[in-house]
Amino acid sequence: MNAGPATGRPSTKERIMSAGAELFRRQGYTGTGLKQIVAEADAPFGSVYHFFPGGKEQLGAEVVRTSGAAYGRLFTAAMDGAPDPVTGVRDFFAGAGRTLVETDYADACPIATLALEVASTNEPLRHATADVFTGWITLGTAAFTKTGIGEREARELTIALLSALEGAFVLSRALRSTEPLEVAGESVAARASALLASPAAPDTTA
Amino acid sequence: MNAGPATGRPSTKERIMSAGAELFRRQGYTGTGLKQIVAEADAPFGSVYHFFPGGKEQLGAEVVRTSGAAYGRLFTAAMDGAPDPVTGVRDFFAGAGRTLVETDYADACPIATLALEVASTNEPLRHATADVFTGWITLGTAAFTKTGIGEREARELTIALLSALEGAFVLSRALRSTEPLEVAGESVAARASALLASPAAPDTTA
DNA sequence: ATCGTTCTTGATAGATCGATCTAGCGATAG
DNA sequence: CTATCGCTAGATCGATCTATCAAGAACGAT
Numbered sequence: 381m382n383a384g385p386a387t388g389r390p391s392t393k394e395r396i397m398s399a400g401a402e403l404f405r406r407q408g409y410t411g412t413g414l415k416q417i418v419a420e421a422d423a424p425f426g427s428v429y430h431f432f433p434g435g436k437e438q439l440g441a442e443v444v445r446t447s448g449a450a451y452g453r454l455f456t457a458a459m460d461g462a463p464d465p466v467t468g469v470r471d472f473f474a475g476a477g478r479t480l481v482e483t484d485y486a487d488a489c490p491i492a493t494l495a496l497e498v499a500s501t502n503e504p505l506r507h508a509t510a511d512v513f514t515g516w517i518t519l520g521t522a523a524f525t526k527t528g529i530g531e532r533e534a535r536e537l538t539i540a541l542l543s544a545l546e547g548a549f550v551l552s553r554a555l556r557s558t559e560p561l562e563v564a565g566e567s568v569a570a571r572a573s574a575l576l577a578s579p580a581a582p583d584t585t586a
Numbered sequence: 587m588n589a590g591p592a593t594g595r596p597s598t599k600e601r602i603m604s605a606g607a608e609l610f611r612r613q614g615y616t617g618t619g620l621k622q623i624v625a626e627a628d629a630p631f632g633s634v635y636h637f638f639p640g641g642k643e644q645l646g647a648e649v650v651r652t653s654g655a656a657y658g659r660l661f662t663a664a665m666d667g668a669p670d671p672v673t674g675v676r677d678f679f680a681g682a683g684r685t686l687v688e689t690d691y692a693d694a695c696p697i698a699t700l701a702l703e704v705a706s707t708n709e710p711l712r713h714a715t716a717d718v719f720t721g722w723i724t725l726g727t728a729a730f731t732k733t734g735i736g737e738r739e740a741r742e743l744t745i746a747l748l749s750a751l752e753g754a755f756v757l758s759r760a761l762r763s764t765e766p767l768e769v770a771g772e773s774v775a776a777r778a779s780a781l782l783a784s785p786a787a788p789d790t791t792a
Numbered sequence: 793a794t795c796g797t798t799c800t801t802g803a804t805a806g807a808t809c810g811a812t813c814t815a816g817c818g819a820t821a822g
Numbered sequence: 823c824t825a826t827c828g829c830t831a832g833a834t835c836g837a838t839c840t841a842t843c844a845a846g847a848a849c850g851a852t
Contacts, residue, residue: 392799392800406706406707407616407703407706407707408614408616408617408702408703409617410613410614410616410617411614411615411616411617411703411707413838413839413840414839414840414841415838415839415840423800424799424800424801424802425801425802425803426799426800426801426802426842426843427799427800427801428840428841429840429841429842430798430800435841436839436840436841484706485705485706486705486706492702492756493699493702493703495756495759495760496698496699496702496755496756496759497614497617497699497703499691499692499759499760500612500613500690500691500692500759501612501613501617506760509760510761510762513757513760513761514761536769536772539757539765539766539769539770540750540769540770540773542753542757542766543749543750543753543754543756543757543766543769543770543773544746544749544750544753544770544773545753546752546753546756546757547748547749547750547751547752547753547754547755547756549702549753550698550701550702550749550752550753550756551719551745551748551749551752553701553705553706554701554705554712554715554716554719555716555719555720556716559745560745560748560749563742563745563746564745564746564749564750566742567742567746567749567750567773567777570777571773571776571777598829598830619808619809619810620809620810620811621808621809621810629830630829630830630831630832631831631832632812632813632829632830632831632832633829633830633831634810634811635810635812636828636829636830637829641810641811642810642811
């Protein structure tokens with residue numbers, strides 16, 4: 381039962397989770413083999429089935445939930461560290477763009493590739509991704525509500541933000557350009573700004 | 587050289603392409619085996635390598651370009667069939683939502699799953715997806731420019747539309763709900779509407 | 793010190809992957 | 823009739839996949 385934080389390398393389970401998270405994020409679920417994961421983690425093959433008796437599927441589910449939660453904290457940090465929500469949104473998209481460029485367009489959303497792959501083929505994993513997305517929506521709605529935006533508007537703004545972010549990741553990775561991420565970020569920032577200006581508008585679409 | 591349009595079943599090559607397109611769209615590239623494709627297409631295994639000497643990769647690239655072009659025509663049709671671009675955008679998102687529900691959340695973007703999978707692992711396929719996205723951006727920019735929106739604004743609106751669409755597909759498929767698609771569609775429609783109202787505004791973000 | 797538990801370790805099984813290869817079918821041209 | 827060529831057809835190859843298994847090392851408790 382080594383949680384191994386103080387000194388030395390992380391525990392075997394942690395190394396397997398980290399390697400799995402990185403590879404699933406970059407190559408997807410079916411595109412990543414357990415052999416590759418244990419090689420990257422420098423862990424014995426059998427340990428996978430020691431820590432994850434459910435095999436690859438259980439490892440995938442735990443990775444999805446763990447890195448999903450971590451990414452949610454990244455969003456919260458950006459919002460909390462900004463003077464206003466519009467700046468927070470801009471900071472978050474800018475940070476995502478920086479990470480993308482620094483990793484040569486490899487590290488975008490930690491679960492999107494896997495989510496698309498399993499949406500129609502693996503119900504337990506689909507459910508894990510759905511839980512993460514639901515958590516992000518709850519989280520974003522709370523953050524925007526705190527700034528004076530109405531409950532309904534805050535939820536829709538969050539969903540629009542996540543959609544724009546995920547879609548921009550798809551385009552940016554394929555095109556190897558940060559332009560989609562920048563345009564999407566500005567688009568969401570503009571919408572957030574409009575909602576802050578008219579706090580009680582019942583309909584902002586027309 | 588049977589193009590086989592008039593009567594009877596489509597040619598073997600067409601059946602392989604169709605089956606590949608459907609399976610890549612739903613399960614991704616690495617998650618789909620050639621054996622499964624030929625089984626679905628009711629075609630002999632060897633025919634794959636007769637029509638696609640480059641193997642799975644060549645089949646994938648041709649499928650990406652073909653179904654990418656078809657999806658682009660779908661967008662153009664929605665825009666041309668609507669009285670104004672805002673209605674066109676709404677129609678397009680509504681149609682995408684209908685398809686999603688009718689196929690039990692399986693058929694969303696024809697190339698997004700594959701695009702994320704190969705973005706960092708397969709350069710020829712990544713290039714094929716980039717070509718398709720670039721084509722869509724060109725197509726959308728032209729459609730919006732035609733309605734009086736400035737060149738730059740039209741391009742950014744198109745990129746925002748595609749980002750919102752792709753991201754909403756990710757969320758909607760995972761959550762098995764059309765809410766993200768509806769919210770994203772309204773968000774893009776609102777932005778298009780704003781751009782039509784102020785045709786020459788140099789900056790619409792603040 | 794000895795036992796028991798936890799974790800490590802890699803060999804191996806059984807299935808499936810993409811790819812190659814040879815053989816044969818069927819229509820058409822000479 | 824026969825030669826040719828496009829296509830069908832599936833056996834087969836080596837590699838790789840997930841999963842299982844048995845055995846050994848490390849460590850704590852009594």
